[in-house]
Amino acid sequence: MQRQFNGSRLREGRIYRGLTITELAKELGVSKQMISKYENDKAVPSLDALLTITNVLKFPKDYFYEKSIEVKTGSTFFRSLISTGKKEREMQYDRVKYLTIIRAMLEEYVDFPELDVPDFSETTYDAVEEVANQVRNAWELGDKPIKDIVYLLETKGFVVSSLLLENRSIDAFGSQHEVAGKQYYSIVLGNDKKSFYRRQFDVAHELGHRVLHDPNLNIDDLSKEEFKQIEQEANDFAAALLLPKESFLRDVSIHPNDLMYYKLLKKKWCVSIGAMVMRAYKLGAISEGTYQYMQRTISLKGWRTKEPLDDIKDVREPVSMKQAVELLIENDYITGDAFMHKLSKHYGLSLLREEVEELLGLEEGYLKTEVSYTGNIVSIKDKLESKSRDSIG
Incomplete structure (x- = not known):
């Protein structure tokens, strides 16, 4: 049975790669009106045009003829939301959806x-601080430092991935999904920052969005002030979660004005110096004048981009999805080819092997199935075997 070209998949793939209609039209040598017709199923690309599309967008041909399983997706919340443009945000929507399908x-x-x-839908809290405390209590974290929040969230069922994001204004993003009636929350982290301590805050920030904000909130309808508000709430939650008020105050109050002391605290609390200085100021441990002086000093030292200790602690990468694939393949439950085939035929998502390896943090080529030969293709001729036996005799 002849399959039909799926125009919505062309639009999905184009946005995924960050191309405008005009840019794709230029690559294909057609008008932007024709691209619009393709995407709205008013016209079908020729074979040559389809080959160009697959090469430009880096999706297999089947991708443009299928429809994925139904996924109900909420809003995608971004770290550094204000500095992230609409085009850059749209590029990531399906990336996190595909991760959830996998x-x-x-x-x-x-x-x-x-x-x-923890569910706070029927509870009203006047302060984000209290919500963070309730999360700590629910997860039995006490008032101790969180040594690896990526691992913590994976143990709590979050889908977490780390990707090289082309846009450097995006530190992390996450959104809620529903597949076959089951709820997921998926978070993608940019892996170009290379700081364990900054990543800690990025992840806590994304958790803040999940805990504090309506997953179906239409971000595009928000004003700039509303943008700032939800970002600030997520930041305040992250600070309160990572640096619980009473125990952090006990520590920071010993030498609150000494930046070198914050270097020691960084080892204990696993949070950047910049974030701890901000937290100390908001908790009243340092005055506004001292805070401004410390901020100027941080800038002069170049700590906005790279702080002390950033080089000596490895960035924590998500492991659960990677472990799952390795468990299946190393124990011969499934081959790389079978994995890709099932994703295509059962879930309506044909991707290049390299794309899936990147989404799951696998080594390049890991999903490539190696062909093994169990029998000899050639054999010794009968007359040579006979001559060999005669010489031995």
């Missing part, structure tokens, strides 16, 4: 932790 497929084979997030 997770749903892996759950057919592997037991992951169930999503465990």
Whole structure:
């Protein structure tokens, strides 16, 4: 049966790669009106045009003829939301959706932790501080430092991935999804910052969005002031979660005005010096004048981009999805080819192998199935075997 070209998939793939209609039209040598017709199923690309599309957008041909399983997606919240343009945000929407589809497929084979997030929908809190404390209590974290928040969220059932994002204004983003009636929350982290301590805050910020904000909030309808408000709330939550008020105050109050002391605190609390100085100011441990002086000093030292200790602690990468694939392949439950085939045929998502490896943090080529030969193709001629036996005799 002849399949039909899916114009919505062309639009999805184009946005995924960050191309405008005009840019794709230029690559294909057609008008932008024709691209619009393709995307709205008013026209079908020729074979030559389709080959160019697959090469430019880097998706297999099947991708443009299929429809993925139904995924109900909420709003995508971005770290550094204000500085992230609409085009850059739209590029990531399907990236996090595809990651969630792959997770749903892996759950057919592997037991992951169930999503465990405290529900505050029927509770009113006057302060973000109290919400952060409730999360700590629910997860039995006490008042101790969180040594690895990426690992913590994976143990709580979050889908977490780390990708090289082309736009450097994006530190992290996350959104809620529903697949076959099951709720997921997926977070993608930019892996170009190379600071364990900054990543800690990025992840806590994304958790703040999940805990504090309506997952179906239409971000495009928000004003600039509303943007700033939800960003500030997520930042305040992250600071309160990573640096609990009473225990952090006890520590910072010993030498609150000494930046070198914050270097020692950084080792304990696993949070950047910049974030701790801000937290100390908001908790009243330092005055506004001292805070401004410390901020100027941080700038003069170049700590806005690179702080002390950033080089000596490795960035923590997500492991659960990677472990799941390795568990299946190394134990011969599935081959790389079978993995890709199932994703395509059962979930309606044909991707290049390299794309899936990147999404899951696998080594390049890991999903490539090696062909093994179990029998000899050639054999010794009968007359040579006979001559050999005669010489031995």
